[in-house]
Amino acid sequence: MKLDEALQISLHSINREINNIVRQDKDVPRSSLLAESISGLIASGGKRLRPLMVVVGSRFGPSPDQRKIWRLAAAAEFIHAASLIHDDIIDGSPLRRGKPAMHTTVGVNAAVHIGNYMFARVIELVSAYSAEREKYAYDLTFIAITRLCIGEYQQLSHAFDYGMTVDQYLEKSRNKTSLLMAACLRTGALAAGASGEIAGRLYEFGDKLGLSFQIRDDLLDFTGSEEELGKPAGSDLRNGQVTLPVLYALEDPALAPRIRSIGPDTAPQEIASVVAAIKAGDAPERTEAFSRRLLNEARGIAAELSGFPAQRDLLTLLEYFGGRGR
Numbered sequence: 001m002k003l004d005e006a007l008q009i010s011l012h013s014i015n016r017e018i019n020n021i022v023r024q025d026k027d028v029p030r031s032s033l034l035a036e037s038i039s040g041l042i043a044s045g046g047k048r049l050r051p052l053m054v055v056v057g058s059r060f061g062p063s064p065d066q067r068k069i070w071r072l073a074a075a076a077e078f079i080h081a082a083s084l085i086h087d088d089i090i091d092g093s094p095l096r097r098g099k100p101a102m103h104t105t106v107g108v109n110a111a112v113h114i115g116n117y118m119f120a121r122v123i124e125l126v127s128a129y130s131a132e133r134e135k136y137a138y139d140l141t142f143i144a145i146t147r148l149c150i151g152e153y154q155q156l157s158h159a160f161d162y163g164m165t166v167d168q169y170l171e172k173s174r175n176k177t178s179l180l181m182a183a184c185l186r187t188g189a190l191a192a193g194a195s196g197e198i199a200g201r202l203y204e205f206g207d208k209l210g211l212s213f214q215i216r217d218d219l220l221d222f223t224g225s226e227e228e229l230g231k232p233a234g235s236d237l238r239n240g241q242v243t244l245p246v247l248y249a250l251e252d253p254a255l256a257p258r259i260r261s262i263g264p265d266t267a268p269q270e271i272a273s274v275v276a277a278i279k280a281g282d283a284p285e286r287t288e289a290f291s292r293r294l295l296n297e298a299r300g301i302a303a304e305l306s307g308f309p310a311q312r313d314l315l316t317l318l319e320y321f322g323g324r325g326r
């Protein structure tokens with residue numbers, strides 16, 4: 001069963017609200033490249049994980065105003081989708097989910113403008129709630145977007161940095177991935193009137209779930225097939241991303257010098273051979289165990305929320321995240 005069905009959330013309503021973000025901007029004609037590119041992007045799919053988390057969060061509050069929740073859910077997807085437009089330009093990835101990335105279709109310059117417009121539109125939309133001095137609006141926009149930028153910057157500044165520590169890797173991964181998920185759950189909860197304490201527990205749950213998700217995604221770069229990944233295995237290593245499996249493999253004195261010698265000009269055959277050596281060691285198993293520990297910690301938080309019927313949604317998220325990568 002798909003995640004939205006398991007959570008009993010209508011993807012149709014989420015998608016309609018996402019499209020409304022552009023449609024309701026009177027200054028953007030529907031037939032413009034801007035509007036059409038964004039609708040095409042939205043129509044190209046995606047699991048809508050972040051909007052689903054906003055809705056799940058709202059189920060922990062006594063008074064979910066459905067219209068407000070859908071809008072916040074749509075804003076969360078807009079932030080994510082805009083960040084991926086920028087990410088594909090930065091990573092030089094021509095494809096996203098097996099289809100041409102935005103910059104492949106419209107060119108880099110137009111794609112940058114479209115991504116920037118999407119971020120700005122989210123801030124405009126969510127400002128309506130900031131005016132009511134509702135703090136969750138700040139969480140979703142300023143905090144989450146700032147963290148995404150910092151995470152990307154940290155990733156860039158640690159490219160081919162084999163002296164990176166596990167803590168630095170975790171901080172970058174939280175900024176890039178888990179804090180937005182955490183903010184989605186907390187935003188939904190606060191917007192529905194949940195207490196700060198419950199919203200805080202949901203934030204911690206989302207943080208651990210998201211971090212576990214990012215670590216599994218990084219592991220998949222070694223263990224996944226090209227078909228599964230939509231790009232050749234070892235792409236992160238080739239792009240200088242020092243992820244948790246690499247940090248563990250660097251502890252192997254025989255393998256460490258070969259990993260350290262990888263740079264922007266290393267031949268693909270050498271990278272493939274290092275990927276095979278990393279896969280053959282204990283790094284994948286240790287990485288998997290780290291990710292599982294985080295999932296178990298998240299499960300512990302969910303257990304504390306047994307007084308809420310929506311606890312079952314947290315268990316559904318855990319089951320979903322435990323079974324797959326990005």
Ligand code: FPP
Nearest residue numbers: 083084086087091119145148149152176177
């Ligand atoms: C995917 O990483 C990328 C992210 C989770 C965040 C990207 C964020 C930015 C580029 C910041 C942009 C923000 C502004 C305001 C300009 P990945 O490359 O590891 O995953 P992938 O395999 O899905 O591409």
Ligand code: MG
Nearest residue numbers: 087088091093
């Ligand atoms: Mg990328």
